[in-house]
Amino acid sequence: xxxxxxxxxxxxxxxxxxxxxxxxxxxxxxxxxxxxxxxxxxxxxxxxxxxxxxxxxxxxxxxxxxxxxxxxxxxxxxxxxxxxxxxxxxxxxxxxxxxxxxxxxxxxxxxxxxxxxxxxxxxxxxxxxxxxxxxxxxxxxxxxxxxxxxxxxxxxxxxxxxxxxxxxxxxxxxxxxxxxxxxxxxxxxxxxxxxxxxxxxxxxxxxxxxxxxxxxxxxxxxxxxxxxxxxxxxxxxxxxxxxxxxxxxxxxxxxxxxxxxxxxxxxxxxxxxxxxxxxxxxxx
Amino acid sequence: xxxxxxxxxxxxxxxxxxxxxxxxxxxxxxxxxxxxxxxxxxxxxxxxxxxxxxxxxxxxxxxxxxxxxxxxxxxxxxxxxxxxxxxxxxxxxxxxxxxxxxxxxxxxxxxxxxxxxxxxxxxxxxxxxxxxxxxxxxxxxxxxxxxxxxxxxxxxxxxxxxxxxxxxxxxxxxxxxxxxxxxxxxxxxxxxxxxxxxxxxxxxxxxxxxxxxxxxxxxxxxxxxxxxxxxxxxxxxxxxxxxxxxxxxxxxxxxxxxxxxxxxxxxxxxxxxxxxxxxxxxxxxxxxxxxxxxxxxxxxxxxxxxxxxxxxxxxxxxxxxxxxxxxxxxxxxxxxxxxxxxxxxxxxxxxxxxxxxxxxxxxxxxxxxxxxxxxxxxxxxxxxxxxxxxxxxxxxxxxxxxxxxxxxxxxxxxxxxxxx
Numbered sequence: 293x294x295x296x297x298x299x300x301x302x303x304x305x306x307x308x309x310x311x312x313x314x315x316x317x318x319x320x321x322x323x324x325x326x327x328x329x330x331x332x333x334x335x336x337x338x339x340x341x342x343x344x345x346x347x348x349x350x351x352x353x354x355x356x357x358x359x360x361x362x363x364x365x366x367x368x369x370x371x372x373x374x375x376x377x378x379x380x381x382x383x384x385x386x387x388x389x390x391x392x393x394x395x396x397x398x399x400x401x402x403x404x405x406x407x408x409x410x411x412x413x414x415x416x417x418x419x420x421x422x423x424x425x426x427x428x429x430x431x432x433x434x435x436x437x438x439x440x441x442x443x444x445x446x447x448x449x450x451x452x453x454x455x456x457x458x459x460x461x462x463x464x465x466x467x468x469x470x471x472x473x474x475x476x477x478x479x480x481x482x483x484x485x486x487x488x489x490x491x492x493x494x495x496x497x498x499x500x501x502x503x504x505x506x507x508x509x510x511x512x513x514x515x516x517x518x519x520x521x522x523x524x525x526x527x528x529x530x531x532x533x534x535x536x537x538x539x540x541x542x543x544x545x546x547x548x549x550x551x552x553x554x555x556x557x558x559x560x561x562x563x564x565x566x567x568x569x570x571x572x573x574x575x576x
Numbered sequence: 577x578x579x580x581x582x583x584x585x586x587x588x589x590x591x592x593x594x595x596x597x598x599x600x601x602x603x604x605x606x607x608x609x610x611x612x613x614x615x616x617x618x619x620x621x622x623x624x625x626x627x628x629x630x631x632x633x634x635x636x637x638x639x640x641x642x643x644x645x646x647x648x649x650x651x652x653x654x655x656x657x658x659x660x661x662x663x664x665x666x667x668x669x670x671x672x673x674x675x676x677x678x679x680x681x682x683x684x685x686x687x688x689x690x691x692x693x694x695x696x697x698x699x700x701x702x703x704x705x706x707x708x709x710x711x712x713x714x715x716x717x718x719x720x721x722x723x724x725x726x727x728x729x730x731x732x733x734x735x736x737x738x739x740x741x742x743x744x745x746x747x748x749x750x751x752x753x754x755x756x757x758x759x760x761x762x763x764x765x766x767x768x769x770x771x772x773x774x775x776x777x778x779x780x781x782x783x784x785x786x787x788x789x790x791x792x793x794x795x796x797x798x799x800x801x802x803x804x805x806x807x808x809x810x811x812x813x814x815x816x817x818x819x820x821x822x823x824x825x826x827x828x829x830x831x832x833x834x835x836x837x838x839x840x841x842x843x844x845x846x847x848x849x850x851x852x853x854x855x856x857x858x859x860x861x862x863x864x865x866x867x868x869x870x871x872x873x874x875x876x877x878x879x880x881x882x883x884x885x886x887x888x889x890x891x892x893x894x895x896x897x898x899x900x901x902x903x904x905x906x907x908x909x910x911x912x913x914x915x916x917x918x919x920x921x922x923x924x925x926x927x928x929x930x931x932x933x934x935x936x937x938x939x940x941x942x943x944x945x946x947x948x949x950x951x952x953x954x955x956x957x958x959x960x961x962x963x964x965x966x967x968x969x970x971x972x973x974x975x976x977x978x979x980x981x982x983x984x985x986x987x988x989x990x991x992x993x994x995x996x
Contacts, residue, residue: 303904314800317793321875322815324830325822327840331833340838390614397610402603409611411985416622418981420933422950423970426957427625430632450622453614511823514935518957531825535832535940544833547826554821558814561821 325551332357332544339539357545368530369546376526379441380509383448387505390449391456392498396490398457399464410457417454421514424451429518439521447515452505459504463497463568496568503561507554626974633968636744639686642679643670647740659733664717667736668710675702691735697724747968752776772952772969779949782866782938783931789871790927791920794878798919801879802886820876828937831869835860835941861943869937874930878923881988885919922988929980933973949973 295307335354336342344352361369397403398410416424428447429438437443471493475485491498513528520529527546534543584592640647645666653659674680680702687694701723704710710719721728738756749755749762753770757763764770797816801809819827834840842856851857859865889912897907935950942951949969956966 310796310800313796317797317875318812318815320793320872321819324827324834324872325819327833328826328830338838339833339836341840341843390617394611394614397607397612400603400607400610402600403607403611404604407985407989409615411981412618412623413611413614415981416618418929418977418984419626420935420950420973420977422933422935422953423626423629423974424622426953426963426966426970427622427629429957430628431621431625446621450618453618457614507821511825513825528823528825531823531829532936532940535825535829539832543829547823547829550823550826554823555818558817558821562817 328544328547328551332541332548334541334544337541339541339544357541360540360542361545361549364542368525369527369542372525372527372530375441375524376510376528379444379448379524379526380506382441382445383452383509384502384506386445386449387452387456388498388502391453391501391505392460392494394453395457395460395464398461399467410461413457414454416450421451421512425515425518428515432519438519439524441524444516444519444524444526447519448505448509448512451512451515452508455504455508456498456501459501460494460497463494467493496564500561500564500568503557503564507557626971629967629971633747633964633971634743634745635964636739636746637742639683639739640742642674642683643667643736645670646736650737650740653737655734655737656730658728658730661715661717663733664720668705668716668720671698671701672705675705687736687739690739691732693726694732694735697726697732700724701727747965748972750965751969751972775947775949775952779932782863782870782946782948783928783934785867786870786874786931787924787928789867790875790878791924793871794875794882794923795916795920798879798882798886801883802889803891816876816879819872820880824873824936827873828869828940831865831872831937832860832941835865835868860941861946863942863946865941865943866938866946866948869941870931870934873937874927877926877930881922881926882916882919885916885922889915918988922984925980925984925988929977929984932980933977 295304299307330345330353331339331341333353333355334342334345335352335356342352361367394413398406398413403409428450432438432443432447437446467490471489472485475489476482480488511528513526513532516524516526516529517532520526527550531543531546534540586592586595588595643666646663649662649666650659653663671680671683674683680698684695684698687698701720704723710716726732746756751772753765753773754762755765797812801812801816804812836842837856837858837860839859841859842851845851846853846856859868893911893915894907897911898904902910932948933950934948935954938946938948939951939954942948950973953966953969953973956962956969
């Protein structure tokens with residue numbers, strides 16, 4: 293953003309001020325994440341930078357907490373990670389199936405009460421989680437699914453579908469329906485048309501919605517806190533208890549792993565978004 | 577004239593109009609069937625349970641079922657003076673049944689909530705009944721009145737009468753620091769005990785300020801992202817999207833590390849000489865922590881809608897404004913800013929909706945002065961187990977959120993929510 297040479301001094305000052313503000317905000321957004329990295333290699337037990345770390349003394353750094361995370365005695369993280377992945381994967385599959393079907397229906401121009409139904413389908417994203425948690429807990433307790441994996445998966449499907457509905461509807465907004473008509477006129481049945489024509493075209497939207505659903509489930513703690521028993525503990529629940537009770541650097545080791553995971557997911561999502569825009573012929 | 581024109585028929589001999597309507601209907605059903613599974617699932621597991629929260633929040637059937645004869649007899653009582661003999665004998669026989677079922681304690685507790693002092697006099701009555709001191713052949717009214725002087729006080733009988741309806745709005749009043757007074761009118765709680773009103777106001781205040789902070793910080797960077805060349809903006813966009821995709825607990829944890837007394841932020845303040853080393857300010861477990869952490873966490877939800885609106889504004893508009901004699905500030909204010917208002921609306925409403933129901937971050941970094949209404953709901957769900965009160969508070973919060981959601985839907989449309 294080079295300024296033209298004729299810019300007056302006060303606008304020049306204003307411009308640098310603006311750049312400074314932006315730098316600060318970007319720093320504010322991203323810096324907190326990077327505090328976690330060095331501290332997770334802390335050789336000591338405290339969550340502060342030790343004198344040794346400030347001097348960059350190699351003695352002050354260690355893999356101690358990563359070791360603790362994987363091999364520690366009475367360690368909750370193994371079970372939590374297993375549960376988290378199982379729950380998130382099933383919740384994602386459920387969200388994708390229900391959400392994609394609903395988005396296909398909503399994108400049809402024949403759909404009655406489109407606005408109202410859309411508002412209901414998106415509502416789990418808007419309603420405060422604590423209220424969703426209370427309501428879902430009452431339901432699961434009544435049907436006997438509290439403290440089961442099934443119950444938590446169902447709860448996460450509720451919270452995950454809005455994302456799939458939104459991303460798939462967005463993908464379908466640029467969808468050329470004449471291709472499906474062409475397939476039908478060539479003798480394909482609706483199922484084949486969907487599998488061979490529609491699905492490949494909307495796949496980027498479906499996958500990116502699925503990623504959102506996965507992250508939502510993987511990161512969700514409020515509803516799980518209501519539903520989970522000791523057997524169903526997940527990574528966020530363990531982090532929550534850890535942050536409330538004994539603040540140990542093991543949490544930072546876990547957090548570092550989670551940041552790496554979210555970076556991978558972000559890259560995938562970005563690549564998918566660009567591919568989807570290319571497929572739909574949107575050039576930006 | 578239209579009646580004279582020949583009807584167009586399809587090859588099957590059906591009028592075209594009918595045939596088209598049929599096809600339209602078929603398509604409608606097809607579209608609806610695709611949505612139906614999710615809609616059904618959501619209604620059963622989500623929408624109805626929220627509705628059930630309402631019945632739970634107003635439910636007061638327990639006492640209605642406990643004292644059926646009393647309330648039947650009370651129907652005829654005007655409630656001004658001590659009730660007649662039938663009410664006393666009705667209460668006596670109801671209470672005897674409760675003692676047999678050993679549920680009389682619940683009645684005492686419930687009545688005590690309605691009016692202080694019931695617990696002891698019901699217990700006293702129970703002991704009398706258990707010792708067979710009450711002679712059923714004589715006036716029960718006289719005998720009960722002898723048990724304790726409060727049984728002779730009409731206010732206590734009025735309190736029982738107030739509990740007669742199977743539904744009560746008392747929990748909602750409690751959520752606003754109000755209660756039903758002895759004469760049935762609505763009264764305010766003493767000023768020093770109005771904890772809920774403080775919480776509602778604080779929730780609104782924090783949500784409002786977080787929205788403002790997010791706007792002030794989000795607007796410049798959204799503008800920068802929208803005006804920079806693609807290759808730079810894509811890189812900077814990662815700074816917005818990475819926090820967006822990172823676990824909420826991870827981000828809260830990093831703020832806990834940064835803001836603690838021996839933390840990095842305080843270290844920095846000491847280093848630049850802003851505060852003395854032995855006088856480090858408390859930045860966590862209070863409002864400051866809640867503000868800082870929530871602003872950072874919700875900032876992407878402000879930047880993304882702003883960015884998508886700003887992206888569509890052609891840079892030539894600003895140039896036109898300047899070439900027509902406006903200074904850059906005037907051109908910005910008169911041309912650019914009005915065009916970004918849809919994005920501002922979308923971003924602010926979204927951030928406000930999310931902030932008003934926040935739970936995790938305030939619970940971890942908020943301490944006592946930085947907690948919000950959600951934390952109070954969780955407290956009643958988990959600690960006091962007053963689920964009906966938690967439901968009432970939840971629904972009060974929900975109604976507020978739904979109003980904003982409705983406005984959002986009118987202004988922005990739910991299908992325009994931007995996700996990265």
